[in-house]
Amino acid sequence: MKQLKITKDEILNIFEWISVIIVAIHMIGYGVGKPLQFGDISSYTKPVKKLDPMSLMWAFYSYSKPYVIIIGFFEILGALLLVIPRTRLIGGFLLTVILTNIILQDYFFEVLQGALANAIFYQLVILFVFYRHRHKIFKAYRALEGRFTFKFRWIYIPVAIVVALSYEVIMYAINQLLTFIL
Numbered sequence: 468m469k470q471l472k473i474t475k476d477e478i479l480n481i482f483e484w485i486s487v488i489i490v491a492i493h494m495i496g497y498g499v500g501k502p503l504q505f506g507d508i509s510s511y512t513k514p515v516k517k518l519d520p521m522s523l524m525w526a527f528y529s530y531s532k533p534y535v536i537i538i539g540f541f542e543i544l545g546a547l548l549l550v551i552p553r554t555r556l557i558g559g560f561l562l563t564v565i566l567t568n569i570i571l572q573d574y575f576f577e578v579l580q581g582a583l584a585n586a587i588f589y590q591l592v593i594l595f596v597f598y599r600h601r602h603k604i605f606k607a608y609r610a611l612e613g614r615f616t617f618k619f620r621w622i623y624i625p626v627a628i629v630v631a632l633s634y635e636v637i638m639y640a641i642n643q644l645l646t647f648i649l
Contacts, residue, residue, distance in 0.1 A: 479599065483595070483599055486592040486595060486596070487549055487550060487555070487592070487596065488550070489592070490546070490549060490562070490589045490593065491546040491547070491549050491550045492546075493585070493589065494543070494545060494546035494549075494562060494565075494589070495542070495543050495546045495547075497539070497542050498538075498539040498540065498541075498542030498543035498546065499539065499543065500539075501535045501538060501539030501542070502532060502535060502536055502539065504528075504535070505525055505528040505529040505535055506525070506529050507529060508526060511525075511526040511529065520575070520576040520577045521576055521577055521578050521579075523576065524572060524576040524578070538565070541561065541565060542562075542565055544558075545559075545561035545562035545565060546558065546562070548561060549562060549593075549596075555596060555600070556596075556597070556600055556603060556604065559593045559596050559597060562590075563590065563593055566586050566589055566590045566593070567590070569582075569586045570586045570587060570590065573586060
């Protein structure tokens with residue numbers, strides 16, 4: 468009888484697939500459930516000062532269903548891109564942005580510890596995927612590195628400041644005008 472030999476790389480590939488499928492299933496579930504996760508804003512009757520941190524965050528998300536649906540869409544999109552090997556890194560980067568936001572909100576708004584732990588776990592899985600494909604990430608970075616040539620001159624700083632301040636003054640004036648008209 469022949470013994471089946473599995474290489475270390477094959478084991479890591481299998482582990483990567485299992486991990487990616489687990490993250491994708493959960494992120495799709497979160498994305499699909501987003502519209503149902505947050506209730507109607509009218510259910511929050513307490514003044515904002517009296518809401519506990521988690522309720523305040525929930526009230527924020529309950530205010531706009533379209534906003535929540537868009538977030539859910541990007542969770543699903545990121546998960547689907549993660550499952551496809553050719554787009555795995557793009558999906559990983561998209562989910563990293565989403566999960567970083569979730570982790571920060573869960574921590575600062577005192578959301579249930581299980582939710583925070585799950586988000587951290589999913590992000591760690593994505594970091595594992597990035598590590599496995601680090602040569603592709605570095606290759607893409609190096610390919611972009613030389614394409615953007617920019618000769619720095621000190622005059623750019625005051626010019627940029629003047630332009631930015633001018634923009635702010637113009638926008639302030641437009642906002643004041645609109646407030647006056649409307």
